[in-house]
Amino acid sequence: MEVTDLLGLETDIRIPNHYYELNEAELTERVRAVKERLGDRLFIPGHHYQKDEVIQFADARGDSLKLAQICAEMPNAEFIVFCGVHFMAETADMLTKEHQKVILPDMRAGCSMADMADIEQTERGWERMQSIWGDTILPLTYVNSTAAIKGFVGKYGGACVTSGNVKKMLRWAFEQKERILFLPDQHLGRNTAFELGVPLEHMCVYDPIANDFEYEGAWEDVRVILWKGHCSVHEKFTVEHVKHAKMRDSEIQVIVHPECPFDVVQASDFAGSTNYIIDTISQAEAGTKWAIGTEMNLVNRIIAEHPNKQIESLNPFLCPCLTMNRIDLPHLLWSLEELEAGRVVNRITVDEEVAKYAVLSLERMLELS
Secondary structure, three states, X not given: OEEEXXXXXXXXXXXXXXXXXXXXXXXXXXXXXXXXXXXHHEEOEEEOOOOHHXXXXXXEEEOHHHHHHHHHOOOOOOEEEOEOOHHHHHHHHHHOOOOOEEEOOOOOOOOOOHHHOOHHHHHHHHHHHHHHHOOOEEEEXXXXXXXXXXXXXXXXXXXXXXXXXXXXXXXXXXXXXXXXXXXXXXXXXXXXXXXXXXXXXHXXXXXXXXXXXXXXXXXXXXXXXXXXXXXXXXXXXXXXXXXXXXXXXXXXXXXXXXXXXXXXXXXXXXXXXXXXXXXXXXXXXXXXXXXEEOOHHHHHHHHHHOOOOEEEEOOOOOOOOOOHHHXXXXXXXXXXXXXXXXXXXXXXXXXXXXXXXXXXXXHHHHHXX
16 A cells, blocks of 8 residues: 655555554544644545444535535645545546645445446447447446546547436437447446336447347347446345335335336336435425435435434345445544645545546536536
8 A cells, every 4th residue: 555755755554453443432533633633734525325433524425526526626625535435536636636635545445336347348348339330329437437437438529427417418428429338337327218218128238248248139229338337235226125115114115226226216216316315305294204225324324314204224134335334433544644644645646648538528527417
């Protein structure tokens, strides 16, 4: 693990074991003290899926893009300690100023979905797609992707999407080209395209491992090419979970994230982005009953914030997002105390050439949203 001191010198360092010997009260007090001493030099964005022990120190909460945009509006913050996962910190690095340093408290905090599409696979797949469909495809990528994939999409005229603006972005994409390549989450792409009127039989799935397509129809009928990727959390929700919730209580309303599989979204009462879920529950009448199909840390926080409603997880046995949970109090404290000592650990930087096209894909989206 690299550490860069403020003179630019790099050494090898890992979190010392003694941080794990501290109890929660000690960790909490020391994080609070460092935050106070660093003041405006420090900004801590926290993703909705973070644990309560970490999110309590967030200066802003939100989804990945919202947090990166907020970071860009904090030019006085010398250090941005991003409590999220790797691709989120990359986006923050690309949108902030050169003098700002983006830090990820634990470099193991990745995203399994983002990791399902690497640049070598994408370039190989794109070459295969061009040989079949020619220059009729516009690539779109979910923001839950690496900077390299965002850069690929930007280079070929495409844009990023969020789960909140994905319908608008797909409509725009179909105005540009006959077909769309949607990566890396097949479920968000399928659910949205279907909602916009594209039949399932006009969608194929590209398998990057086999460099082949899961499709039985004619090539000319394909309108959406779905990358074979998924969220390891949201794919765990099933139609049986929806049926069981409804069977136990006919008054319960099921709301899920569109990263869930197609049949789960179709069986649910509502589907939408994280912010859509939060807002829907917040605006619901007291006494209403809800089963939520999304990440467990967020569901538990929503339950705590709305004691006047009956809220439960659609799958109560689901584990929280494992990579999000890599960010814990020991790593947060360690990264902050290293900063205070003049050492920048786990800094996230994006190659300048990659960033140029990746920012272009983000700007196209923001101009249209």
